[in-house]
Amino acid sequence: MKLLEDRILKDGKVLEGNILRVDSFVNHMMDTVLMDELAKEMYNRYKDCKVTKVLTVEASGIGFAYAVARLFACPMVFAKKSRSSNVQGDVYTSPVDSFTHGKTYNIIVSKDYITKDDSVLVIDDFLALGNALKGLISILEQAGASLVGAGTIIEKGYQKGGDGLREKGVRVESLAIIDEMDGKNIKFRPEN
Amino acid sequence: MKLLEDRILKDGKVLEGNILRVDSFVNHMMDTVLMDELAKEMYNRYKDCKVTKVLTVEASGIGFAYAVARLFACPMVFAKKSRSSNVQGDVYTSPVDSFTHGKTYNIIVSKDYITKDDSVLVIDDFLALGNALKGLISILEQAGASLVGAGTIIEKGYQKGGDGLREKGVRVESLAIIDEMDGKNIKFRPEN
Secondary structure, eight states, rough: OOOHHHHHHHHOOOEEETEEEOOTSSSEEEHHHHHHHHHHHHHHHHTTSOOEEHHHHHHHTTTHHHHHHHTTOOEEEEEEEOSOOOOOOOOOEEEEEEEETEEEEEEETTTSSOOOOOOEEEEEESSSSHHHHHHHHHHHHHHHHHEEEEEEOOOOOOGHHHHHHHHTTTOOOEEEEEEEEEEEEEEEOOOO | OHHHHHHHHHHHHEETTTTEEEETTTTSEEEEHHHHHHHHHHHHHHHHHHHHHHHHEEETTTTHHHHHHHTTTEEEEEEEEESSOOOOSSEEEEEEEEETTTTEEEEETTTTSSSSSOOEEEEEEEEESHHHHHHHHHHHHHHHHHEEEEEEEEEEGGOHHHHHHTTTTEEEEEEEEEEEEEETTEOOOOOO
């Protein structure tokens, strides 16, 4: 999506270790005008699917997930993170390795809020190795819910998480896919 | 706000220890249709103020803060939580005692995203003792930014955090204020 690619080139910062920081418009500070446009685009890509719920994981996915869910006029559920392995209660849970933080945490969703009757669009802000999405998809499997697909704002194509999911038959829509990032040189994957 | 009060009476659950759970429509699962209505009401209460940014704290405040900020067409900034007292970098930080979790954590905002030129509306989902709001207000003071006011979805009036802030001259708007909660009997403060 050109609007997003242009903004990444303008305001994104590539830090040492090939880390892309988009804190000034995607996370930490969200540009709500841009985010509403991104949400419209995501809605358009999935509007012909029956979506009964949008699922994300706290914290930085929540804003975009809300913006998408409101266009479907459906509820938005966010998985909670817990560092404790001792998760109790009537919940679905899945371990997720965090690339950014170098830790493993559990994501948790109450059994009340995702059920076998749901058709779920899974949303996150970033897609790198795909661990968060895999954890969310595992929760849908535990619930017996249908996975409509996944949607992310920025995919780091070179980390292969998105393509790995696509090879398994998961529909993954990312609004900008970065295939190469070398210092300040960012190369986006052409859109189909 | 009657729409919200009715929904709390219908779907809220009062648990032992006078805990109100609204997980099925405010946090964990958000009813985006309701949330958009609540955001419109909050926007109407503050629309005559110059609001340049909406500030909240992760995680459960983010959805509502986004819904409000998009109506002002302004950025939404969320403070991050850290359990480490060793916070580094160019940030503002403030300690917050969590009533719900019985812990103290630091909230952190990058100095880049709140400045002395900002007029900020502080948003959260719940207001009990007011500790999170006080932490966010402290960050505005550190930044030299102007505080327009605070806005929350549900205020537990009997815990006095909101009234304490009002006595200090802070404008606090809550869409439902619970003045008494005894088992299943919830008594709302009449609106002015």
